[in-house]
Amino acid sequence: MIVWINGAFGSGKTNVAYELNRRLKNSYVYDPEEVGYFIRDNVPKKLKLNDFQDFPMWRQFNYQMLEYFINNHNGIIIVPMTITSEIYYNEIIGRLQQKGVDIKHFTLMASKETLLKRLRKRGDGKNSWPARQIDRCLNALSSPVFKEHINTDKMTIYEVVDYIAELCKFDLLLDNRNFIEKKVYKLRIWFKHIRLF
Numbered sequence: 001m002i003v004w005i006n007g008a009f010g011s012g013k014t015n016v017a018y019e020l021n022r023r024l025k026n027s028y029v030y031d032p033e034e035v036g037y038f039i040r041d042n043v044p045k046k047l048k049l050n051d052f053q054d055f056p057m058w059r060q061f062n063y064q065m066l067e068y069f070i071n072n073h074n075g076i077i078i079v080p081m082t083i084t085s086e087i088y089y090n091e092i093i094g095r096l097q098q099k100g101v102d103i104k105h106f107t108l109m110a111s112k113e114t115l116l117k118r119l120r121k122r123g124d125g126k127n128s129w130p131a132r133q134i135d136r137c138l139n140a141l142s143s144p145v146f147k148e149h150i151n152t153d154k155m156t157i158y159e160v161v162d163y164i165a166e167l168c169k170f171d172l173l174l175d176n177r178n179f180i181e182k183k184v185y186k187l188r189i190w191f192k193h194i195r196l197f
Contacts, residue, residue: 007108009130026075
């Protein structure tokens with residue numbers, strides 16, 4: 001099974017993905033952004049695009065990678081990735097579904113105010129690239145194509161994980177960590193995903 005966690009920047013995709021991974025046996029987090037960074041950093045300047053998702057090879061590679069996982073890994077693949085184009089969605093997710101792959105797709109929704117607040121907490125100001133994408137993302141992701149929508153304005157990461165697990169009928173491992181241990185884990189995930197452009 002693939003669990004695709006979609007949402008605008010600042011919606012909590014990465015934290016939810018790694019919390020879900022931590023509490024699910026035999027699960028793996030696959031990040032399609034890494035492929036995008038590789039493409040972006042390894043093409044001549046004149047071939048660069050503003051959004052690496054616009055490279056056909058990004059969509060093709062991620063489709064093939066996920067297909068490979070499904071055919072060779074007996075576990076759950078968790079994919080935290082913003083994808084707002086219905087065409088691109090269908091080229092990866094829709095194509096896998098047509099092949100009979102079990103994909104649970106969730107879009108973490110939140111108000112613009114909530115997203116900006118979350119982005120500020122991670123160091124992205126209101127004029128940062130992620131913040132400038134909020135309106136575009138919220139508009140596109142409101143489409144029924146991107147269901148199941150989860151309104152996270154008043155939910156913690158842990159509540160979102162529990163909700164996704166309930167919908168997917170997952171048996172989660174117990175979480176016996178205290179507040180400080182949870183904070184430290186979140187910081188580790190944040191540091192792991194810092195990327196200087």
